[in-house]
Amino acid sequence: MVIEESIPLYTFTTMKVGGNARFFARVRTVVELHEALKYAKDNAVPVFIMGGGSNILVASGGFNGLVIKIELKGIDWVKSADGIYVDVNVASGELWDNFVGETTTRGLWGLENLSAIPGTVGASPVQNIGAYGVEAKDVILNVTAVHCQSGEERIFYHDECNFGYRDSFFKTAEGKYYIITKVSFRLQTKSLPKIDYKDVRLYFENNQVTGREVSSQDIRSAIIAIRRVKFPDLNTYGTAGSYFKNPIITIGAFETLCKKYPDMPSYVIDREHVKIPLAWVLDVACALKGFREGHVGLFEKQPLVLVNFGGAESAEILNFADIVSRKVFEATGILIEPEVEHIGF
Ligand SMILES: Cc1cc2nc3c(=O)[nH]c(=O)nc-3n(C[C@H](O)[C@H](O)[C@H](O)COP(=O)(O)OP(=O)(O)OC[C@H]3O[C@@H](n4cnc5c(N)ncnc54)[C@H](O)[C@@H]3O)c2cc1C
Incomplete structure (x- = not known):
């Protein structure tokens, strides 16, 4: 792992603003995460954990510490013995929407309404991302995290995450010490369409799926189409x-x-x-x-x-x-x- 210096953060945020990180490290393994944390401790600098930079506004003066960009990868799919659900363990640096796309390709249910949200899997429990009548908490089983000072790993079960509207334990003063390395989700194999949210309902009224039942992939396509109109193009703005x-x-x-x-x-x-x-x-x-x-x-x-x-x-x-x-x-x-x-x- 390389510790870089004076790295402009505007290139890593969707807001496209912000000054330099004094130190900057991309971590691709949990071992590298511990190395980065040791570096911050040895140099007595604060740490900021960054995923996809899609929910932050960085000051022009930048961040006078170590920005750790989470790039941990890996997805593990475990089907239940009765075939009713699939538990998915996802490394926190996976891109959220790539993961959601993979779930609908596999015909799984639970995350399709959360399609096209930028950012990483690791940030999804932090503000309990939500859209079109669904929140991440609806399918999160547990969250694995490392304490940034003690280095201790801990699993937070659903109820310990204290999820609320755009809120969780990970936004509290105590929760901010934890760096999320893995999130586990429980997704259903049986059809579970949630299309009562106004925009989604209208979409299906105007674009009916004929000859078969609505799939999670249909809902994903609908959400992507709806969001394309509601949000500016990140390549331009x-x-x-x-x-x-x-x-x-x-x-x-x-x-x-x-x-x-x-x-x-x-x-x-x-x-x-x-x-x-x-x-x-x-x-x-x-x-x-x-x-x-x-x-x-x-x-x-x-x-x-x-x-x-x-x-x-x-x-x-x-x-x-x-x-x-x-x-x-x-x-x-x-x-x-x-x-x-x-x-x-
Ligand atoms: C066009 C657009 C549309 C959006 N639509 C929605 C929406 O519909 N619903 C919604 O809820 N949000 C939405 N967002 C906000 C954003 O995409 C989400 O909040 C997303 O989860 C942020 O992920 P990130 O990886 O970019 O996090 P970052 O912006 O990098 O970080 C956000 C916060 O999470 C913390 N964090 C990130 N990774 C970790 C980790 N591994 N461990 C501990 N803390 C971590 C950071 O320290 C920071 O406090 C949208 C953003 C954009 C730009």
Whole structure:
């Protein structure tokens, strides 16, 4: 394993911004991971774990420590004796969407709605990635991780991961010490289509599969087609997808807001809380769809997606996100939180 110095991080992030990593290491084995951690300890520098760089905003000043880019590879498929399910153990550096594609090629069910999400398998439990009515937690069995200080390996079973909406144990102060090396998923062999989410339902109403049942591969193709319209092309623009989380508010706060915005949609979370689709707030309550200042803007076709149209600095993006947050607060009194993690600020 080579430790490189002064490596520009913008080339490793989908936002396409950010300064240099003082030290940078690609780790392809768990042994190399331990070597990299030892290097950081010996040189008394902090560590940042990077997968595909698709959910981070790196400061122009970069990261004054060691960035460890996880490139561990390997997938192990284990069919149950009764053939009902397949447990899949996936190394954390595998590309998420390559893995999802492989599951649908094999006719397995569980991950098809999470097609076309950028990034690595190792990051999927961190924010419990989700889309089109499915979350990674629905199929994660356990997560194997190494403690970055003690080097101890630990398996976190599903309940120990404390999954929530775009949240998990791995985002807590204690959880951030763990580097995920492997994620195990349980996928079903029997048909389990989840096509009730509005965009997916409409897609199948307009593009019916005839003469046979819908396959997980059909759903994957549908999701890819839907997302192609909703997200900017990563080859052209910089983005980290949805910049903010959808806010979760109390039912009381929601009822008050409904007096001002009677059409405001919501999804029940529990007996006391609802989730508000932020795209609706940005579009209808704040009239911000397509809002742009300088090099940064909200994507015309999906206002949740913040775009670097080219040439933006990290501070400009942060400042733009701040303006959007303030406008949402002025219109609704809701404090929105970023989904994207800020590094080196
Ligand atoms: C166009 C676009 C669309 C997107 N759509 C969605 C979507 O539909 N749903 C959704 O949930 N997200 C979405 N995202 C966000 C992003 O793709 C996911 O959060 C993804 O899981 C990030 O993976 P990554 O490997 O790029 O992580 P990174 O951005 O590299 O890292 C993100 C966080 O995870 C940590 N991390 C990464 N790997 C590990 C590891 N092995 N061990 C411990 N910590 C680790 C990092 O330290 C950091 O805190 C989208 C992003 C883009 C650009």
